[in-house]
Amino acid sequence: MTATAATAATAPPAPTRVAVVGGGQNCEHEVSLASAVAVADALDPASYDVVRLTIGPDGAWRVGDRALPLGEAVAVLQSCAAVLPVVHGPRGEDGTLAALCELAGVAYVGSGVAAGALAMDKWATKLVAQALGIATAPAVLLTAAGAATYAWTHPVVVKPVAAGSSHGVSMVREAAQLPDALEAALALDDRVLVEDVVIGREVDVAVLGTADGGRLVPPALEVVVDGWFDHEAKYGGGADFRIPAPLEDVERKALEEAALAVYDALGCAGVARVDFFVTPDGPVLNEVNTMPGFTAQSQVPKMFAAAGLSYAELLDRLVRDVLPR
Known part of the structure; x- marks a missing residue:
């Protein structure tokens, strides 16, 4: 064996090229930017060659400062092994980006078209939950x-x-x-x-669907806030996240079973956050987020960290679960 051949045989595999898409054409643009930056920064550069794409409030796509026509943006996506669509809200989390990836033939992290659309629609989510026997607010x-x-x-x-x-x-x-x-x-x-208005404790449950069809549920998180959990409390630092949420075994089991039932009924994939009110009469579903906030300080990463899965490890698992085999 020549020296060149020996070097090639022992060289580490090239990093996997992945696209991280942030921003979005909706009111959650800034939150999505923060999530996308955090995700891209946390992906191990030894394992991943990250392409950072941004969708502006006007719907225009960019790589860095360079504007891309939609056709060029799709070509960039197609040059990657997988896409992390970290866009919260309409024209992103609602199945729009999943549909684009489907049409482009690119693997992507997270829920598919139907699940994203259903979960984004709070009225449709209520109807699904009610069909499952899970309470929602009238x-x-x-x-x-x-x-x-x-x-x-x-x-x-x-x-x-x-x-x-x-x-x-x-x-x-x-x-x-x-x-x-x-x-x-x-x-x-x-x-x-x-x-x-539902009077109860606000408790979030995360569900991770794995490539082998399994489901992982980390410790639940309770949101404790003075008043109610509005936009200012969410992003102004006024909320206290308590993990694990102090729950009786019966309460914990009821929440986990309800979260899993809704996750599967909607057809979710990857990670979803299912938000509840815990009342004396049992859990009341608030909403389902198929692309929840995803900085290291967001609820879902904190819940998985409490289960022993770090932020970087969680992202690595999400990507590897969708890579073509």
Whole structure:
């Protein structure tokens, strides 16, 4: 064997080329940017050659400072072994990016088209949960045309059907607050949910679907906040995340079973975060996030870290589970 052949035989494999997509054309653009930067930075450069793609608020794609027509952006995606679509909210988490990857024939991390669309739609998620026998907050679905006919009778939460990070979400404690709350929600979506207020502890459960069909559920996380968990509390540092959430065995089992049932019924893949209220009558489903916040300080990575799986290890597992075999 020549020296050149010996060197080639012992050389480490080339890093796997992966694309990390952040930003997005929605109200969660900045949060998605933070998640994507954190994900790209955490991927081991010895294992991964990371291509960082950004979707601007105007929908334009970029690599660094260079703008890309959509066709060129798709070509970049196709040059990668896998894509991590770290875009929260509409035109991303709702199955849009999954559909683009499907059409481009590129493997991608996370839920597919149908699961993303269903989970993003809070009304559809309620219907799925109710079919499973999982409680949800009583709610009314309104459109812009019918919103003026809604008569306020008790405290409610008003929220867009398809938005995240608590954008457009308002607590309405008196009738005079209702018009502004409906206007804020309708500015982000043409459908709005008006939900009864649920009194309970806010507990999140993460589910990771593995390549072999298994399911991993790390310790649950309780969100403790003075007031309610709105956008300012989520991103202003006002929330206390307690892991593991202090739960009785019966409560923990009920939450995990409900989270797994919803994850499977929606057809989720990769990681999803299932948010509940824990009440004296049992868990009440709040919502499902198929692309939750994903910095190292976000809820899902913290839950898996509590289970012994570091942020970098979690990302590595997510990518390796979708790489072509």
